[in-house]
Amino acid sequence: MARSDTRFREAYNRILDYCGALPPGSVMPSETGLAEIAGVSRTIIRRCLGRMEETGLLAWSGREKLLLRAPLAEDRIDLLRPEGGAEDLEQRFLDWVLRFDVPAGTALSVAELSRHFDVPQHELKEFLAGLSRFGLVSRRPQGGWMLLGFTRDFAIELSDFRSVLELDAVARLAEAPVDHPVWAELAELRAAHLRLRAAIETDFHAFSKLDERFHQALNSVVTNRFTAEFQKVISLIFHYHFMWDKTEEKTRNAAAIEEHLEIIDALEARDAPAAQAAAGRHLRTSKTTLLSSLRHHELA
Amino acid sequence: MARSDTRFREAYNRILDYCGALPPGSVMPSETGLAEIAGVSRTIIRRCLGRMEETGLLAWSGREKLLLRAPLAEDRIDLLRPEGGAEDLEQRFLDWVLRFDVPAGTALSVAELSRHFDVPQHELKEFLAGLSRFGLVSRRPQGGWMLLGFTRDFAIELSDFRSVLELDAVARLAEAPVDHPVWAELAELRAAHLRLRAAIETDFHAFSKLDERFHQALNSVVTNRFTAEFQKVISLIFHYHFMWDKTEEKTRNAAAIEEHLEIIDALEARDAPAAQAAAGRHLRTSKTTLLSSLRHHELA
DNA sequence: TTTATGTATCAAATAATAAAAAACATCGTG
DNA sequence: CACGATGTTTTTTATTATTTGATACATAAA
Numbered sequence: 046m047a048r049s050d051t052r053f054r055e056a057y058n059r060i061l062d063y064c065g066a067l068p069p070g071s072v073m074p075s076e077t078g079l080a081e082i083a084g085v086s087r088t089i090i091r092r093c094l095g096r097m098e099e100t101g102l103l104a105w106s107g108r109e110k111l112l113l114r115a116p117l118a119e120d121r122i123d124l125l126r127p128e129g130g131a132e133d134l135e136q137r138f139l140d141w142v143l144r145f146d147v148p149a150g151t152a153l154s155v156a157e158l159s160r161h162f163d164v165p166q167h168e169l170k171e172f173l174a175g176l177s178r179f180g181l182v183s184r185r186p187q188g189g190w191m192l193l194g195f196t197r198d199f200a201i202e203l204s205d206f207r208s209v210l211e212l213d214a215v216a217r218l219a220e221a222p223v224d225h226p227v228w229a230e231l232a233e234l235r236a237a238h239l240r241l242r243a244a245i246e247t248d249f250h251a252f253s254k255l256d257e258r259f260h261q262a263l264n265s266v267v268t269n270r271f272t273a274e275f276q277k278v279i280s281l282i283f284h285y286h287f288m289w290d291k292t293e294e295k296t297r298n299a300a301a302i303e304e305h306l307e308i309i310d311a312l313e314a315r316d317a318p319a320a321q322a323a324a325g326r327h328l329r330t331s332k333t334t335l336l337s338s339l340r341h342h343e344l345a
Numbered sequence: 346m347a348r349s350d351t352r353f354r355e356a357y358n359r360i361l362d363y364c365g366a367l368p369p370g371s372v373m374p375s376e377t378g379l380a381e382i383a384g385v386s387r388t389i390i391r392r393c394l395g396r397m398e399e400t401g402l403l404a405w406s407g408r409e410k411l412l413l414r415a416p417l418a419e420d421r422i423d424l425l426r427p428e429g430g431a432e433d434l435e436q437r438f439l440d441w442v443l444r445f446d447v448p449a450g451t452a453l454s455v456a457e458l459s460r461h462f463d464v465p466q467h468e469l470k471e472f473l474a475g476l477s478r479f480g481l482v483s484r485r486p487q488g489g490w491m492l493l494g495f496t497r498d499f500a501i502e503l504s505d506f507r508s509v510l511e512l513d514a515v516a517r518l519a520e521a522p523v524d525h526p527v528w529a530e531l532a533e534l535r536a537a538h539l540r541l542r543a544a545i546e547t548d549f550h551a552f553s554k555l556d557e558r559f560h561q562a563l564n565s566v567v568t569n570r571f572t573a574e575f576q577k578v579i580s581l582i583f584h585y586h587f588m589w590d591k592t593e594e595k596t597r598n599a600a601a602i603e604e605h606l607e608i609i610d611a612l613e614a615r616d617a618p619a620a621q622a623a624a625g626r627h628l629r630t631s632k633t634t635l636l637s638s639l640r641h642h643e644l645a
Numbered sequence: 646t647t648t649a650t651g652t653a654t655c656a657a658a659t660a661a662t663a664a665a666a667a668a669c670a671t672c673g674t675g
Numbered sequence: 676c677a678c679g680a681t682g683t684t685t686t687t688t689a690t691t692a693t694t695t696g697a698t699a700c701a702t703a704a705a
Binding site for chain 4: 348
């Protein structure tokens, strides 16, 4: 009927672990000290000590805290929820949207999503509030939320925004110092691209992963929290769409490999204008591909 | 003990308004029709009709709905909360952070903020969740939230991000069609800058508003939801800092006017490279100013 | 057969509440 | 008597429960 005591349970086990490393009969640290060890407040520590006393693990009176015996496995409390996958909610949500092609304008029910993703409602609300900053969802006048993307406009704006960010990344990369780890990664990427080009007839499916790695490498020179936040969303959306769009996949991937190689060539030659031009061409191709994959979806 | 019935109250008054325009004795539209008129669900409409019947405004039985008399001012229900200013929470929150120079790492208490801004707690939680996407706040391990910005790193990254966006805007502007409204706005802005330059000795305070207008004009050619979302935050932060940093204000503003004029000159000449260069210079100045204003704050 | 109303179900907003954190007061000991 | 520890109280947070509102379904009138 109120908040869960997960925090207490976890702390209790952590304190038991700590006691396990202590010889029986030793005096325990102060409440404040234990609080620091377990990373929780004194309130929780006192509850832990209380329970340890009940269990006969501890003789406790005032500031006399004597550990009576080493804690056993049975002494631990088990955590109710086996660590809900509330972590990668973003990944799972976008996956759901793209995989099932949830149309723009769909009403999103927090209750339903909460059940589907096995995440408490209030966490979902916070998550949606965050997404609304990216223009992916918005509040409905009659309450609740609705999905805004994935319209054609959204795809265009996303592509444009991506271009802006990535062209900047390329510009910076061209001026990165020689000892920057990105150069080693680029060399490896070149080799990987050449290998895939040779085996394109059979392995063209492998390109998607390579593409993601390539773009991640380009952006690795930009250490900017705003850019980073967007890249997560951008890369997810682009890659899911490319994965699902099977039209001309082999030709498309072969062409993209050439474009990537052109970018790598220009970068390694430290020819910034050429790199910009090559990256611009590649980003325009990507945009076209994204838009056409949307069109196919709409027709289906 | 649960959600408020504000929605009902507002709808009831709206329905009364609608009835006021109707001659007494007339039959009222269907429930669904009324629902559409009031922008609300049938559930609420039925509650409204029920109340109107009790008040003697309406004879209601099945689908016979006869308006008995014209509604009076006394018939209206008054809304409890006199329209809380929950709208521009973003503005007010950033204002508070910058005005009181809330240091990075400060714990933000939802309860306290809720009282201070007179906004329900859950709205604040959603708001903070949104801000966390911008890296301005984050969750604390022991629960609750903390303010991350305004560190030096944050300022640098924000400035860089702003530069990327705005240089792109300038590039697009240089290629905007002649009939785009931005050209008229730029002409006006040039005149305003010249006027202010002539009166700089006395009116230098007026620059802040002009600066905001200028940057808004530049970005007006980019219609992109992602850019737009950021511009709100960016412009707020920059302008508050400039407003509070009084060191060398006159000299600073005079220099900025020249930089603005250079940009306008290049744009009107459709000289894209020159515009880029001028904008780059100006953005670098802005960044320096922002950073030095932080330093002054830190010393104080 | 269509359109309106009656009814039931489900979701959203928000107050209420247990758990946890933080603040405060008091005590014990070197 | 000062410092650090514990005892106690106050606040705050996470989470549930409850009421209002939205929506889907069933039924009846035109």
